[in-house]
Amino acid sequence: MPLMTYAEVRPWAKAIKHQVLTKRMPPWGAVKGFGAFLDDPSLSLPEIAVISSWVEGGAPEGDPKYLQPPHDHNSRTVESRPAARRRTIRGDLRLDRAVVAVGARAGNGPGSGWLQLTAHLPDGSVEHLLWLSGPRPPGTSDYWFRTPLNLPGGTRLVCTPAAASVDLLVQDSAK
Numbered sequence: 031m032p033l034m035t036y037a038e039v040r041p042w043a044k045a046i047k048h049q050v051l052t053k054r055m056p057p058w059g060a061v062k063g064f065g066a067f068l069d070d071p072s073l074s075l076p077e078i079a080v081i082s083s084w085v086e087g088g089a090p091e092g093d094p095k096y097l098q099p100p101h102d103h104n105s106r107t108v109e110s111r112p113a114a115r116r117r118t119i120r121g122d123l124r125l126d127r128a129v130v131a132v133g134a135r136a137g138n139g140p141g142s143g144w145l146q147l148t149a150h151l152p153d154g155s156v157e158h159l160l161w162l163s164g165p166r167p168p169g170t171s172d173y174w175f176r177t178p179l180n181l182p183g184g185t186r187l188v189c190t191p192a193a194a195s196v197d198l199l200v201q202d203s204a205k
């Protein structure tokens with residue numbers, strides 16, 4: 031259903047409030063605060079508060095002079111992402127040499143429920159890479175890290191639950 035104009039949005043105001051408060055919309059799948067990603071469309075808490083209070087206030091129409099020009103969906107440019115190899119992690123995997131982790135790719139197959147991916151570095155520190163709370167939203171499988179991560183040889187990658195698997199997207203380390 032189109033949600034481009036006030037007339038199209040108004041009848042859905044209550045449903046929109048529910049969707050954004052429960053974080054079902056916009057679809058993303060990754061739990062906030064566990065890893066940081068490029069392309070993350072999630073709304074911030076202040077944005078959610080603005081939508082929610084607008085609905086609570088009766089969803090009034092704003093002044094048309096502040097209306098943004100209509101969004102041209104055809105002009106959307108998709109940024110290219112770095113070439114990377116896949117290291118499939120099922121359970122536990124110990125890196126035999128250093129790599130740069132640039133993202134993670136989660137399968138969409140049946141049974142693709144929640145999963146968590148963490149990296150345990152040889153110095154004892156733990157990096158939280160990805161936490162998916164349930165089935166992947168359609169069209170979302172690649173989660174590119176906001177900052178590439180240097181993982182030294184000896185790093186232990188852990189994917190839970192044991193039955194889950196995830197591809198870590200890696201490049202060779204310059205070190």
Ligand code: HEM
Nearest residue numbers: 033042043045046047049050055056057071073167168169
């Ligand atoms: C009446 C409330 C809404 C309903 C019932 C609804 C429903 C849906 C459904 C069924 C999809 C298809 C994908 C899926 O099932 O996850 C979808 C996609 C999407 N929705 Fe919503 N939605 C609502 C409100 C919103 C709002 C308020 C936003 C933004 C804040 C939003 C952003 C998106 C985005 C970004 C997509 C993905 C589109 C794409 O991949 O091209 N939705 N929505």
